[in-house]
Amino acid sequence: MTHVVIIGGGTAGLPTAYELAELARAGERITVVANRATFRSAAASAWITAQGSTEFDLAQNLRRRGIGFSAAGARRLHPERNQLELGDGQVLDYDYLVLAAGPRPAFEEIEGLGPHGGYTHSLCHADHLAGCVRDWNRFLADPGPVIVGAVQGASCFAPAYESAFLMEQELRARKLRERAPMTFVTAEPYIGHLGVGGIADSRARLEAALRERDIGWIAGARVERVERGTMHVSESGAGGKRHALAFRYSMMMPPFRGIEAVAGIEGLADARGFILIDRFLRNPKYRNIYAAGVTVASAAASATSVATEPHKSAYAIESMVSAVVRNIRDEIDGKRAGAGAEWNPVHLADLGASGLAFVAGPASLHPTHGVDAGDWVHLSRCSACDAGD
Ligand SMILES: Cc1cc2nc3c(=O)[nH]c(=O)nc-3n(C[C@H](O)[C@H](O)[C@H](O)COP(=O)(O)OP(=O)(O)OC[C@H]3O[C@@H](n4cnc5c(N)ncnc54)[C@H](O)[C@@H]3O)c2cc1C
Known part of the structure; x- marks a missing residue:
């Protein structure tokens, strides 16, 4: 009886399970x-102050489709013996494994970064959001300088821009903007790089959007350390200029790593814990292990002066999932895996009342096309928004 285990109940993991279940034959698990x-979409985080809960119960949804579920988490993978050790001590045997556990925010790489003992906030994980909202509400009562952005090693830039624009809009709406000077600090070599070398005129558009809203910026930035109320930043250009930036509220996208359960497994994960794959999304050493989502090692990390990771958007993830499902189904049926993914990044950035949409060709071919702007982006991104706003 073939058993497929999927690690991760998020953007990549859930559709993998659903699609595999649709194609499953009798006796397969x-x-x-x-x-x-519970499932919670990371992509909804920027509106956390405006939205109610977007979570739903995983066990209920999966069991309805005949899919087994454990919330115990993956503690350690043993690929040599096709076993996965769970957080509660249980051991699962598998025939095929799909790694879809997303990224682990590596706050520890920068002193003073992050919500656990640090001084900046993060939108990357559902557990970080309560602190974000609590401190934002305190900040609104006594505003001051704001720093928003993404540190070196980050791959998720669009949410940083989106957060900056949404915060700016809320401050303006509350007539607090003059008391809250804003700076966008990013490891991207230039504004609008987005971890993929820019998309069409993303640089010009995003610079214009920041300028219009009087948000200053530092690109090519390396965050050296963060103290209470001060962020120490050096620039890769400008002769390595150093800044000590004061802030009263800060949201910085962190560097990412893969999950601990795979760290250090030779041939499976790279030095940062991301999963090595071939063009069929399969690990070259452990050929019954597939990966999809942010956990996948980037084939072509961009050569920027301050390290950035190419972003895997949900659109690309959807394509990875389809390829993984197709390949596992074929292998179970005794055929060869032959499906690959499309790596096109698609970003929709809510600017408040309007938005920007970036649609690129395959990342490896230097994305060049498709930038659109309009209210539709705002409305499609912000499900909590009133259609009339
Ligand atoms: C704030 C924010 C906004 C974003 N906005 C957009 C957007 O607008 N458009 C877009 O295309 N992309 C967006 N992204 C990116 C997109 O959401 C992510 O790329 C996507 O969610 C990644 O999918 P994933 O399945 O790889 O990881 P996730 O969706 O994070 O899922 C990983 C799952 O694995 C689980 N997990 C972690 N560790 C373990 C473990 N040890 N054992 C078992 N399970 C584990 C996690 O709890 C999680 O449920 C955004 C990301 C963020 C952080």
Whole structure:
């Protein structure tokens, strides 16, 4: 009886489970291992102050489709013996494994970064959001300088821009903007690089959007350390200029790593814990292990002066998922895996009342096309927004 185990109940993991279940034959088993009981879309985080809960119960949804579930989390993978050790001590045997556990925010790489003992906030994880909202509400009562952005090693830039624009809009709406000077600090070599070398005129558009809103910026920035109320930043250009930037509220996208359960497994994960794959999304050493989502090692990390990771948008993830499902189904049926993914980044950035859409060709071919702007982006991104706003 073939057993497929999927680690991760997020953007990549859930559709992998659903699609595999649709194609499953009698006797085949699918199990999702997550480290939380509910699904929450990371992409909804920027509106956390405006939205109600977007979570739903994983066990209920999966079991309805005949998919097994554990919320105990993956503690350690043993690929040599096709076993996965869970957080509660249980051991699962698998025939195929899909790694879809997303990124682990590596706050520890920068002193003073992050919500656990640091001084900046993050939108990357559902557990970070309560602190974000609490401190934002305190900040509104006594505003001051704001720093928003993404540190070296980050791959998720669009949410940083989006957060800056949404914060700016809220401050303006509350007539507090003059008391809250804003700076966008990013490891991208230039504004609008987005981790993929820019998309069409993303640089000009995003610079214009920041300028219009009087948000200053530092690109090519390396955050050296953060103290209470001060961020120490050096620029890769400008003769390595150093800044000590004061802030009263800061949201910085962190560097990412893969999950601990795979760290250091030779041939499976790279030095940062991301999963090595071939063009069929399969690990070259452990050929019954596939990966999809942010956990995948980037084939072509961009050569920027301050390290950035190419972003994997949900659109690309959807394509990875389809390829993984197709390939596993074919292998179970005794055929060769032959499906690959499309790596096109698609970003929709809500600017408040309007938005920008970036649609690129395959990342490896230097994305060049498709920038659109309009209210539709704002409306499609912000499900909590009133159609009339
Ligand atoms: C704030 C923010 C906004 C974004 N906005 C957009 C957007 O507008 N458009 C877009 O295309 N992309 C966006 N992205 C990126 C996109 O959401 C992510 O790329 C996508 O969610 C990644 O999917 P994933 O499945 O790889 O990881 P996730 O969706 O994070 O799922 C990983 C899952 O694995 C679980 N997990 C972690 N560790 C373990 C473990 N040890 N054992 C078991 N399970 C584990 C996690 O709890 C999680 O449920 C955004 C990302 C962020 C952070």
